[in-house]
Amino acid sequence: MLHIKCPHCGMRSQNEFSYGGDASVKRPELNKEISDQDWDNFVYNRKSLRGKHIEFWQHLSGCRQWIKVERDTATHEIFKTLKANEDF
Amino acid sequence: MTSISALEKIHLKGLFGDYGDKNEKDLLKISETKDLLIIQIVQYKNSSTSLESLKIDDLSLKNEALNVSSNFDTRILWNGPNNWLLVSKKKDLLKEIVRKFDENNFAVTNLSNSRAIIELEGENAKEVLKKGCPYNFNELKKDNCLNSTFNGMSVTIDLLDNNPNKIRIFTLRSFGESLYHSITDNCLEFGYKSI
Numbered sequence: 001m002l003h004i005k006c007p008h009c010g011m012r013s014q015n016e017f018s019y020g021g022d023a024s025v026k027r028p029e030l031n032k033e034i035s036d037q038d039w040d041n042f043v044y045n046r047k048s049l050r051g052k053h054i055e056f057w058q059h060l061s062g063c064r065q066w067i068k069v070e071r072d073t074a075t076h077e078i079f080k081t082l083k084a085n086e087d088f
Numbered sequence: 089m090t091s092i093s094a095l096e097k098i099h100l101k102g103l104f105g106d107y108g109d110k111n112e113k114d115l116l117k118i119s120e121t122k123d124l125l126i127i128q129i130v131q132y133k134n135s136s137t138s139l140e141s142l143k144i145d146d147l148s149l150k151n152e153a154l155n156v157s158s159n160f161d162t163r164i165l166w167n168g169p170n171n172w173l174l175v176s177k178k179k180d181l182l183k184e185i186v187r188k189f190d191e192n193n194f195a196v197t198n199l200s201n202s203r204a205i206i207e208l209e210g211e212n213a214k215e216v217l218k219k220g221c222p223y224n225f226n227e228l229k230k231d232n233c234l235n236s237t238f239n240g241m242s243v244t245i246d247l248l249d250n251n252p253n254k255i256r257i258f259t260l261r262s263f264g265e266s267l268y269h270s271i272t273d274n275c276l277e278f279g280y281k282s283i
Binding site for chain 1: 153154167168169171222223224234235236237242
């Protein structure tokens with residue numbers, strides 16, 4: 001079982017969290033013309049990296065806040081957690 | 089009109105589990121807490137209102153994790169950033185809250201009838217919770233609270249006292265009976281008195 005340090009509540013079990021996907025994906029700018037391929041990449045296409053990965057998690061059974069987690073997808077080691085509005 | 093409490097149909101009074109050769113004073117005690125005012129207060133993200141001047145029943149809202157501000161009748165539990173749960177025996181506090189927390193800056197929601205509350209008292213109260221909840225209860229001090237899960241059910245846990253441990257567990261009313269069964273099953277090995 002993973003233990004994730006919520007920036008708001010402290011160290012908690014993974015059971016309290018819900019995975020929210022890749023946090024490195026940026027939404028295309030509003031009102032800007034983009035190609036179908038770029039939109040496809042934003043909505044659907046994801047890399048399945050081995051190694052360090054920045055992810056969204058939601059502390060669903062705790063403070064209900066979204067957070068960013070830097071995790072190694074191979075070893076599950078968690079390096080750093082931040083609030084959702086902070087950047088690595 | 090009389091209100092029906094969340095656990096009215098299943099909360100049986102008496103001695104249960106392995107209570108045989110134990111002193112009744114040392115047994116765990118389980119009770120249902122009812123008729124409390126429960127209000128959720130959320131400050132909007134774009135609100136610039138200072139919390140320092142806002143007090144309810146002489147208690148302030150603190151933005152500190154696990155923090156509970158309390159007096160004899162009222163407890164204000166930290167539920168998350170800018171999010172608090174007020175629990176009080178004083179039902180008339182609602183008017184004061186609605187007056188002080190304006191709707192442009194705060195969302196005030198009355199949850200009084202949508203929660204089931206179980207109170208656990210005794211030396212082994214934390215041991216009972218450890219069986220179903222992943223939180224490290226050894227860290228939990230008096231007047232601390234937390235949100236977590238207990239056997240998959242979302243719960244809010246409030247440590248009222250630590251000598252002996254007195255713990256209030258809140259859950260959604262619809263989870264009340266399942267939580268009650270989980271808690272009482274976990275209490276069987278210690279023996280418990282249902283009051």
